[in-house]
Amino acid sequence: MGKQRKTWSTDLKEAIVLSVLRGELGVAEAARQHGVNESLIHTWKTQFLEAGRARLAGDRHDHGITR
Template identity: 60%
Template sequence: MARPSKHPVDVKLKIVLSVLSGEVSTAEAARRHGISETSIGNWKQQFLDAGRGGLEAGVKRGPTGREAALEAQVDELTSALGEAHVELRAVRRGGPAAMSFR
């Protein structure tokens, strides 16, 4: 579980918008506010992904495109493994599925 942010959403939003508008660089914003560049980069990505709501504490971001693709692949492989297990059990028992392999 992520720890709650000590920076209010309005402050995060102001910083992110100033960086995105080109008013200040990420490094300059980090120095001015005593916040790491990584945090500002994370906030910027959260804002771009989910708008203002992405900066609010406790909001879980959805999976990225890569994560979603990997989850789909895991589901597909799990299904294939289950089918292979059923076929193997049928072959070992000499059931009707075994006849198709001989």
Template identity: 60%
Template sequence: MGKQRQSWTVEEKLGIVLAVLSERQSVAEVSRQHGVNENQIHRWKEQFLAAGRQGLNGAKAQTADQRLDAENSQLKKLLGEKALEIEILKKVSRF
């Protein structure tokens, strides 16, 4: 039977990432201490730093769904404009 995956709370991930960022401990030390793969700690650290950069830019965090909705709205608007242009060209070409 396979090994069950460990589930980490946000608070646990934050503590691990902050321990690494504060340079009190190396990634290897934190990995051994908490039983977390070093690559996982690096991913959490990158996610944490990316979110911080976004916050400092004043940008609001968007979910993937929100980004897709915004893109779909923009595409629908463009499609509507092109359809209108085609109708106008059809009418003009009849004269």
């Protein structure tokens, strides 16, 4: 049998990324604390920043985000 992939809630991903961006945790420490691969945290961080950049640029494809 193959390995089943873990799924991470959006809230947890956001909390991890924000703690890294704030400098509260390093990527390695966050990965250890939450049992997440470091490369996955880097991916989430990149996605988070790109989405924010797109939103600031006026991209209206915000999928349910309202003002």
